[in-house]
Amino acid sequence: MTMVRAGVVPGRRAMFYGIAGLLVTSGIVAATVGVFGLNRLFTGILLGVAAGVGVLFLLFARDGVVLTDQSIVRRTPWGAATIDWNRVVAGRFALDEKSRWSLALDLNGGDEQHGELVLLSIPPVQRPIANAYDMRKREQVNEIRSILRRKQIPVILLPEIAEALTQHWRLAPPTR
Structure with missing residues (x-):
C-alpha cells in the first residue's frame, strides 16, 4: 500500500497552534514560579519551552493530508x-x-x-x-x-x- 504525507497548514490555524504553544509555555512558567517561587524562574522557562514545543510538534504532526491508494x-x-x-x-x-x-x-x-x-x-x-x-x-x-x-x-x-x-x-x- 502506498501512503504519501502532504498538506499545507493554513496561516490562521498555524497562528492558533502558535498561540496554544505560547499559552502552554506561559502557563507552565507561571505555575512553576507560583509553586516554587521566583528562584525557579529559569527552571519554569525550560519546562515551559519544552512543553510548548511539544504541543506545537503534536499539533503540526497531526495536521496534514495522507494520500493512499x-x-x-x-x-x-x-x-x-x-x-x-x-x-x-x-x-x-x-x-x-x-x-x-x-x-x-x-x-x-x-x-x-x-x-x-x-x-x-x-x-x-x-x-x-x-x-x-x-x-x-x-x-x-x-x-x-x-x-x-x-x-x-x-x-x-x-x-x-x-x-x-x-x-x-x-x-x-x-x-x-
Whole structure:
C-alpha cells in the first residue's frame, strides 16, 4: 500500500497552534514560579519551552493530508475527513497568491473551500537540490505525481514550473 504525507497548514490555524504553544509555555512558567517561587524562574522557562514545543510538534504532526491508494484523508488535530479519489477532477501545479508553487487537487462536490485541497506549497525551484528541505520536497512532488499517475488523474502544470522541475530537480515532465 502506498501512503504519501502532504498538506499545507493554513496561516490562521498555524497562528492558533502558535498561540496554544505560547499559552502552554506561559502557563507552565507561571505555575512553576507560583509553586516554587521566583528562584525557579529559569527552571519554569525550560519546562515551559519544552512543553510548548511539544504541543506545537503534536499539533503540526497531526495536521496534514495522507494520500493512499484507497482514499485521501484530511486530518486536523480534532478530526479527520475521508475524500474518495472519484471526487478528484485534476491536479494543478501553479503559482499561488504568495508567488509560491502550489500543488493542489481540484475536487467536485463536498464542502472543501473553493473545491481544492492544497498538498504542497514550495518556493520556486531556481537551482539544483542544495539541502535536505529541497530533497524532501522533491521526493514529495515525485511521490504525489506517481500516485496521481496511477490513479490516472490529469495534472495541469505551468510550462515554467515543468521546465524548472526538469532542469534543476531532474523530474521528468508529465507524459500527458
